[in-house]
Every structure is written in structure tokens, then in C-alpha cells.
Amino acid sequence: MKRLGKIALGVGLVVWTIMPIYNMILVALDDDAAEYSGHLWPSEMNFESFRVIWTQDYWYLEHFWHQFGNSCFMGFMTMVLTVAIGSLASFGLGRMRLRHGWVLGHVALLTYALPASFLAIPFVHIMHRYGLSDSLWSVIASQTMFATPYAILIFQQYGRLIPLELDDAARVDGASPGQMYWRIYLPLMAPALVAVGTYALLLAWNEYLYQFLLLSSTQSMTVAVALDQFFDSDEAPWNYMMATAIVYSLPPVATYYALRRYMVAGLTMGGVKG
Amino acid sequence: MSGASQSLEIGRVSPARRPFRFGTPRGSERAWIGAFLIPYGAVFVAFLAYPVAFGLWMGSSPALYGHLARDPKFLPTVVNTLVYVGIGVNVTMFGALLLSGYFLDKSRWIKALLVLFMLPWALPAIPAFVSWHWMLISHHGLVNSLLDQVFDIEGPIWFNEYWLALGANIVATIWKWMPFWTLIFLAGRMAIPQDIYDAADVDGAVGISRFAYVTFPLLGNLYLICTLLSTLWLIGDFTTVNFVSNGAPARMTEVLATYGTHLAFQSGDPPLGAAAMLSLLPLMIPLAILLIRKIRADELQL
Numbered sequence: 001m002k003r004l005g006k007i008a009l010g011v012g013l014v015v016w017t018i019m020p021i022y023n024m025i026l027v028a029l030d031d032d033a034a035e036y037s038g039h040l041w042p043s044e045m046n047f048e049s050f051r052v053i054w055t056q057d058y059w060y061l062e063h064f065w066h067q068f069g070n071s072c073f074m075g076f077m078t079m080v081l082t083v084a085i086g087s088l089a090s091f092g093l094g095r096m097r098l099r100h101g102w103v104l105g106h107v108a109l110l111t112y113a114l115p116a117s118f119l120a121i122p123f124v125h126i127m128h129r130y131g132l133s134d135s136l137w138s139v140i141a142s143q144t145m146f147a148t149p150y151a152i153l154i155f156q157q158y159g160r161l162i163p164l165e166l167d168d169a170a171r172v173d174g175a176s177p178g179q180m181y182w183r184i185y186l187p188l189m190a191p192a193l194v195a196v197g198t199y200a201l202l203l204a205w206n207e208y209l210y211q212f213l214l215l216s217s218t219q220s221m222t223v224a225v226a227l228d229q230f231f232d233s234d235e236a237p238w239n240y241m242m243a244t245a246i247v248y249s250l251p252p253v254a255t256y257y258a259l260r261r262y263m264v265a266g267l268t269m270g271g272v273k274g
Numbered sequence: 275m276s277g278a279s280q281s282l283e284i285g286r287v288s289p290a291r292r293p294f295r296f297g298t299p300r301g302s303e304r305a306w307i308g309a310f311l312i313p314y315g316a317v318f319v320a321f322l323a324y325p326v327a328f329g330l331w332m333g334s335s336p337a338l339y340g341h342l343a344r345d346p347k348f349l350p351t352v353v354n355t356l357v358y359v360g361i362g363v364n365v366t367m368f369g370a371l372l373l374s375g376y377f378l379d380k381s382r383w384i385k386a387l388l389v390l391f392m393l394p395w396a397l398p399a400i401p402a403f404v405s406w407h408w409m410l411i412s413h414h415g416l417v418n419s420l421l422d423q424v425f426d427i428e429g430p431i432w433f434n435e436y437w438l439a440l441g442a443n444i445v446a447t448i449w450k451w452m453p454f455w456t457l458i459f460l461a462g463r464m465a466i467p468q469d470i471y472d473a474a475d476v477d478g479a480v481g482i483s484r485f486a487y488v489t490f491p492l493l494g495n496l497y498l499i500c501t502l503l504s505t506l507w508l509i510g511d512f513t514t515v516n517f518v519s520n521g522a523p524a525r526m527t528e529v530l531a532t533y534g535t536h537l538a539f540q541s542g543d544p545p546l547g548a549a550a551m552l553s554l555l556p557l558m559i560p561l562a563i564l565l566i567r568k569i570r571a572d573e574l575q576l
Contacts, residue, residue: 009376010387017391020405020449023416027408040419085313092310096303104311106566111322113503113562115510117531118551121538122329123321130320145321148314153569177306206399209512213539224400231404231517238408245401256396260389 024249028242049243058240060230063218071222072251074136074211075204078143082200083193085144086151091181094156095167105156108149116146117209124213134216142210147200158192159185194262198255205252223248329548338549347525347533348550355529355554357440358515359508362447367501370452371493374459375485388460395453403517406446410518433522440527446518447508455500462496463489495568502565509554530554 028049029042051057056064092098093105123142124133132138162185170180186193211224227248230241256263342348377388394402409416410432418429432438466489474480474488490497512531515521521528528536530550538547 006376006379006384010384013373013387013391016449017393017453019416020402020409021393021397023409024401024405026416027405040416040423085317088310089314092307096307096310098307104314107318108314109566109569110562111318113506113558113565114326115506115531115558117510117512117535119322119325119329120512120535121544121548121551122325122332124539125332125544126321126325126328141317141321145317148317152314177303177310181310202396206513208400208516209535213535224398227400227404241404242408245404249397249401252398253393253396256392257389260392 024242024246028239028246030239046239049237049239050247052240053243053247058237060226061240061244063221064223064226064244066219067221067223067226068248070136070220071205071224071248074139074143074222075201075251077136077140078147078204079197079201081140081144082147082151083197086148086196087155087186087189087193088181089148090152090155090159091177091185093152094159095164095180095185096177105152108152110149111146112149112153116142116207120209120213123210127214133214134220136215136220136222138214139207139211139222140204142214143200143204143207147196147203150199151196154192154196155189158189162188191262194259198259198263201255202252330552332545333548333552335545335549338546339553341546342549342553347528350526351528351530351533351550352553354440354527355509355531358444358447358529359505362444362508363501363505365444366448366452366504367455367497369448370455371459371490371497373452373456374463375489377456377460378463392453392457394450395457397450399450399513400517402450403446403514406442406449406518407520410442433519436523436526439519439522443515443518443527447511447514450514451504455504458500459493459496462493466492499565499568502561502568506558506561506565509558 026039026042029046030039053061053064056062089104089108093102127133127135127138127141130138132141166184166188167180170184175183208224208228211222212228215221215225223244227241227244230238230244373391377384377391379385410418412418412431413422413429415432417432421427421429430438432442470488470492471484474484479487510531511529512535515527515529515532519527521532530553534547534550536547537550538544541547
């Protein structure tokens with residue numbers, strides 16, 4: 001009886017999880033773009049929409065691969081900068097003899113509690129002042145800024161697992177703080193670095209508002225913004241849109257499943273306790 | 275205590291006595307600290323502190339709030355935000371807490387299920403929410419087709435009715451975020467030592483009473499922190515509402531994040547938009563302070 005309940009719940013969870021994803025595939029494989037058919041199964045396997053994306057054979061998708069490249073660049077730079085800035089700051093705060101380091105830690109945490117959309121309006125104005133409007137770098141800056149406090153928090157927690165005696169030994173051997181950071185801290189922090197990097201990538205890939213507000217030209221646009229253009233149009237071919245959505249979803253899903261072990265360990269190790 | 279938390283305990287002792295061992299930093303050491311902290315400091319000042327200050331300045335004129343109060347859309351939007359966040363957060367967190375118990379199961383197929391269950395979290399928000407919109411739109415969306423062809427029920431036009439549209443936003447948000455919190459609670463539960471459960475077993479606490487008297491009190495703090503965090507995040511959520519209901523019907527399901535953004539960029543009144551966002555600050559500041567106190571007090575991470 002108990003086992004039956006577990007199986008029932010499992011089936012329910014599968015349906016609940018899969019349904020929107022199944023819907024994406026269903027619409028993407030639909031051959032009739034204008035009329036939504038209401039089939040529960042794809043009537044035929046029609047990969048036309050994926051071919052259109054591959055060859056950029058539709059005017060909404062003219063720059064698709066360029067925009068896909070933009071998304072990748074933005075995600076990758078956010079990842080690298082978050083890991084670099086976060087690990088430097090966490091080393092400075094956690095392993096150096098800084099008197100009031102905790103103040104900075106608190107302030108960083110405060111950002112963690114700041115909802116992204118609350119900052120969007122002034123942020124766009126400031127980027128204009130910096131001369132960064134319509135630049136991918138403005139989006140990278142915003143995502144790095146939001147991801148770094150979390151990075152610092154995780155790195156500081158994880159860093160506690162690395163004995164400070166290692167630093168002392170290195171210091172006795174004449175290592176500079178820079179060498180201690182590069183040769184001891186970073187290699188030992190590898191799992192946390194991977195976890196936080198993946199987190200930053202997923203965050204940037206998930207994000208929409210800042211890209212929508214900051215990027216306006218076709219050249220600087222990311223796929224997220226381009227997808228939204230389909231939405232604004234009255235006669236957009238929905239199968240192309242859903243196929244685009246599927247292609248756009250592949251990199252983060254692949255990254256997550258490839259690095260799942262690190263992810264879970266990094267998110268949970270060294271801290272979650274009741 | 276388990277092995278992991280024990281090594282944590284050891285690690286935790288050092289930082290406290292650490293700063294006094296060598297005295298205060300001098301000379302080159304000082305320069306190094308600067309070098310480590312300057313990148314973050316620069317990002318913080320240029321991309322956070324300055325915009326925040328600018329935003330506060332934009333929304334500082336009291337006249338803006340008078341203007342907002344006279345807008346017939348403002349109060350319903352605040353109510354929507356509170357309903358959306360209130361129901362969304364609590365269902366997500368409580369569901370995640372219960373499901374984390376389910377996923378503790380050691381059998382192989384439940385472990386495989388967890389891998390699948392995490393998919394909504396890894397999936398980017400926009401494709402997911404666009405798909406939710408499409409599942410519910412018109413009579414031919416997947417949900418209504420299912421209702422029609424399998425159960426022979428004529429489904430409603432979801433985005434024509436206020437409660438259904440608001441409900442769709444809430445359900446989509448739960449779908450997207452419950453996996454992440456389930457994983458966090460799962461980790462929290464796995465950190466509870468087995469001996470506590472064994473002791474509870476002896477005392478006869480099983481099933482619901484075990485959950486109520488053992489698991490929940492032990493996870494209480496984690497639960498509170500996660501709830502606060504997800505509340506703050508959901509208050510600022512723009513993407514869900516923008517893509518799932520897009521305010522339908524007739525801009526009735528907008529939340530402050532979409533409302534403020536529309537004011538600022540479509541109606542071309544950025545200060546008013548900033549003021550709309552700031553109007554929830556009295557609610558958010560206490561939440562943020564409580565959150566930070568809880569996190570620091572507990573040295574707990576997410």
C-alpha cells in the first residue's frame with residue numbers, strides 16, 4: 001500500500017515536471033504554424049522548424065547563431081568574472097587578517113536580498129551614463145553583480161574546510177598572499193568554484209529583464225530578447241518559436257547534468273544544517 | 275554528528291582566533307588585501323551602490339506616491355503582488371519540505387526521479403514560461419486539449435478570468451522553483467544524524483509525529499531562511515508574470531515588478547516606476563534584516 005502511494009506520487013511528479021517540456025516539443029514539431037491544432041501527440045515528426053533555425057531561414061531568425069553566440073559569451077563572462085571576483089574577495093575576507101572584514105560580508109549579503117527588478121530602472125540610466133547602453137558588457141556587469149554575493153557566501157563557507165595551517169606553512173616558506181591564493185586556495189576550492197560557476201551561468205541564462213532593457217540592436221541582442229520578439233508579433237510561427245526555445249534551453253540543461261555532482265556538493269557541502 | 279559537520283566544527287574554530295595571532299596586517303600585506311578586495315569593491319560601487327542611490331533619489335519625491343495612490347491600478351497591483359508571493363512562496367516551500375522527505379528514499383528509481391525532477395530548475399525561465407503560456411492559451415492549448423479529449427470536459431479560457439490567470443502565474447512559479455528548494459531541504463535532512471531518528475523511534479515518534487516533533491524543529495531555521503529568501507526574490511519577479519499571463523485579463527494580474535517596469539519604459543515615466551518598486555520597501559527591509567541576522571547567526575549557507 002505504502003509502495004503504491006510512492007509510485008503514484010512518482011508518476012504524478014513525472015507528469016507535472018514533463019508537461020511544459022512536452023508541450024514545447026509538441027508545438028515545435030507541429031507543421032502548421034498558423035493554426036494551433038490541439039493534438040495530444042505530434043501528428044508527424046516534422047523537423048522543419050529545427051532546419052529553419054539551423055539555416056536561419058526566417059526573418060526573425062536571421063541572426064540566430066550570432067545571438068546564440070552573444071548568449072554564450074554573456075553566460076561565460078558572467079561565470080568567469082563571478083568566480084574570479086568572488087574567490088578573490090572571499091580569500092581577502094576569510095584568510096587575511098582583516099579587522100572589519102565582516103562588514104563587507106554583511107553588505108554583500110544585503111545584495112543577495114535585493115530583488116533584481118527593483119534595481120533595473122536606475123541601472124539602465126546608469127549604464128547610459130557609463131556609455132554602456134546596448135552593450136553586452138552592461139548585462140554581464142549586472143549578472144556578475146547579482147551572482148557575486150552568493151559566490152562569496154559559498155566560498156567563505158567552503159573555505160572553512162581548508163585548514164589555515166596550510167597558509168601558515170606557506171607563509172613560513174616565504175609565499176606571498178598572491179601565491180597562497182593561486183597555489184593553495186584555488187586548487188583546494190575547485191569543487192566550490194565549479195558549483196558557483198555553474199550557478200552563475202544558469203543565473204545569467206535564466207535572466208531576461210536586464211537583457212530586454214539593456215540590449216536593443218539586433219547585433220547585440222541575445223536569444224532571450226529575440227525570443228520575446230516572437231511574442232510581440234501577431235503572426236509569428238509558433239513552431240519556430242518553440243524550436244528556438246528548445247535550442248536555447250540545451251546549453252544550461254547540458255551543463256547542469258554534466259556537472260550535477262559538483263553542483264549538489266557545492267550547494268550543500270559545508271553548511272546546510274538544521 | 276556526521277563526518278562532514280565535524281570537520282566543519284574544526285574549521286570553524288580557527289577564524290575566530292585567527293586575527294590576533296600575528297597582529298594587524300602591515301605594509302605589503304595591506305596592499306595584498308587591497309588587491310583582493312578591490313575588484314569586488316569596484317563592482318559593488320559602480321554597479322550596485324550608485325544605481326541604488328540613484329534609484330532612491332529618483333523615487334524620493336513624495337508627489338510620486340500621491341500620483342501612485344491616485345492610479346486605480348496601483349492598489350490592485352499591490353494586492354496581486356502580495357497574493358502571488360504569499361501563496362507562491364508558502365506552497366513552494368511546504369511542498370519542497372514534504373517532497374524532500376520523499377526523495378530521501380534510497381531506492382534507485384526515486385533517485386532517478388530526482389534527476390528528472392530537477393529539470394525545471396535547469397531549464398531557462400523564458401522557454402519554460404512561454405511554454406506554460408502556450409499550454410493554457412485558447413481552447414487548443416495542451417491542458418484544454420487534455421481535458422477535452424481525455425476527460426471530456428470543456429476547459430475554461432484561462433487568461434480571461436482573474437483568478438485562473440493569477441493561479442496560472444503561481445503554479446508556473448511553483449513548478450520552476452520547487453525543485454531547487456527541495457534539493458536544499460534534502461541536503462538539510464541528510465545532515466540530520468540518524469541517531470536522533472533512532473531515539474525518536476524508541477520514544478514512539480513515527481510518521482506524522484516524527485515529522486512534526488523531530489524533523490520540522492530541526493529544519494525550522496533553514497526553512498525560515500529559505501522562505502525569507504524566496505519571498506524577497508519572488509517580490510522582484512518580473513519574468514513569470516510577464517510571460518505566463520502577461521497581465522491578462524486586461525492588466526489585472528500585474529505585479530509591482532511588471533507594473534513598475536511598464537510605467538518606466540512603456541509609459542516613459544522612470545521616476546514613477548522607481549517609486550512603484552520602492553513602495554514595497556517597508557515590507558522588504560525588515561525581511562532582509564531578519565534574513566541577514568538569521569544567516570550570520572547560524573553560519574548557514576544555501
